[in-house]
Amino acid sequence: MAQISNYGILAQLRADASHHIIRYKSGKMKQSGRGIVCWFRPETASIVEVPLDDREMSLFVKGRSADFQDVNVQGVLGWRVLEPEKLAERIDFTIGLQSGQYLKEPLERIETRLRGLINQAALQYLAEKHVRELLDLGVDPLREGIEAALASEQSLADIGIEIVNIRLDNLAPSSELQRALQTPTFEALQQKADEAVYERRAIAVEKERAIAENELVSKVELAKQEKQLIAEETGNAKDRAEGIAQAQQIESDAEANRIRVVDGAKAEAQKAQMDVYQGVAPAIILGLAAREFAQKLDRIEHLNITPDMVASLLKEFGGKSPPTPPLAAVE
Known part of the structure; x- marks a missing residue:
């Protein structure tokens, strides 16, 4: 905003380079320019300050589709002043000579007019299509339709306003309808997830x-x-x-x-x-046997003599064999 300094009966105004100043004296334009510094007498002067920088305003449009479903549109509109003197003739941008603030609300009036035009164009577009078609097309056709409607609006040219850009961030149905529309897709995705x-x-x-x-x-x-x-x-x-x-x-x-x-x-x-x-005589053999027997006598525990043995011995020595006595055993 402009800075105003009072020096007795005179006052000085300093404006930013992005603002256009128009000074009137006794109802006549005395000075007009961008970012000027001027002296004036508060008793006889009237000063208008028009911003020339780009302005942005938020958009929210709630409309109804051709199949009677609520659809919400959100976005941002950028605008600026092309002809400040023409705009000052149609909308009051007068500032207080003590505070430098607007005496009324000119910017709000401009934004109200712009919102009305945008709502009219958006509602007309939404009413021509079904909600499924609107969601499939997205925000670009709606943005192009709003831009075309504002470009052809003569009332904006009459007051010296230019639309810089329009950005639509979202076009969505009501929460209940959105959940209903999302259900088939969600189920299909869930089915694919299950299949995976x-x-x-x-x-x-x-x-x-x-x-x-x-x-x-x-x-x-x-x-x-x-x-x-x-x-x-x-x-x-x-x-x-x-x-x-x-x-x-x-x-x-x-x-x-x-x-x-x-x-x-x-x-x-x-x-x-x-x-x-x-070839040795039996008597000699018997003697040798007796000697052998005598050598082993200490190891003989039992000796059995039978009549046959005695008869054999007598026969060997040439005698007759006596009658066979009963069997005797010597131990």
């Missing part, structure tokens, strides 16, 4: 089956290897047993041969010994 979960589970089951098959194949392979190992160990044990048996057989055969050789040698020795005594 099922597919993921199926893949997991397939992987588990493959793992189980691999484990089973591994177990079968291990069983085959274990069977082969047992067969190898059995063969080795059999070979060891056969080797031990063969060794024992060889040892037994050697022992039998040794015994045969020893016994044969003993038999040959005894035969030779018997051959020595073959």
